[in-house]
Amino acid sequence: QLQLVESGGGLVQPGGSLKLSCAASGFPLDHYAIGWFRQVPGKEREVVSCISSNGFSTVIATVKGRFTISRDNARNTAYLQMNSLQPEDTAVYYCAADGLNPLACSDSRLEYDYWGQGTQVTVSS
Numbered sequence: 001q002l003q004l005v006e007s008g009g010g011l012v013q014p015g016g017s018l019k020l021s022c023a024a025s026g027f028p029l030d031h032y033a034i035g036w037f038r039q040v041p042g043k044e045r046e047v048v049s050c051i052s053s054n055g056f057s058t059v060i061a062t063v064k065g066r067f068t069i070s071r072d073n074a075r076n077t078a079y080l081q082m083n084s085l086q087p088e089d090t091a092v093y094y095c096a097a098d099g100l101n102p103l104a105c106s107d108s109r110l111e112y113d114y115w116g117q118g119t120q121v122t123v124s125s
Helices: none
Strands: 002-008 008-014 018-025 033-037 046-051 057-059 067-072 077-082 091-098 119-123
Touching: 002 091, 018 033, 018 091, 018 119, 033 057, 033 067, 046 067, 046 077, 057 067, 077 091
Parallel strands: 008 119
Antiparallel strands: 002 018, 018 077, 033 046, 033 091, 046 057, 067 077, 091 119
């Protein structure tokens, strides 16, 4: 069964940190670009960060310098380290895998083949 499973979300105070994990099963993650998206109720799901199969990465301006994406192909897992979290980072975070263009980082949800179920991140005092 091909699936992605996110973990690591939770409740954190402003200024705190969380590390999200995205574990793949049933397929080799190193053949895919990995994107992290987030969504709040009533808004479109937006890309936060992406890492290609060869390690090229991108991050949106609002989290630059605070969020870092990485991948461990030996563990078939990708990560999103989130530091200096702010209330506006509150969302459900999803990871997704793009096998069609693994060397690119797409910000379009339509490019991604597999999705995790999401993990809630809440930043509040």
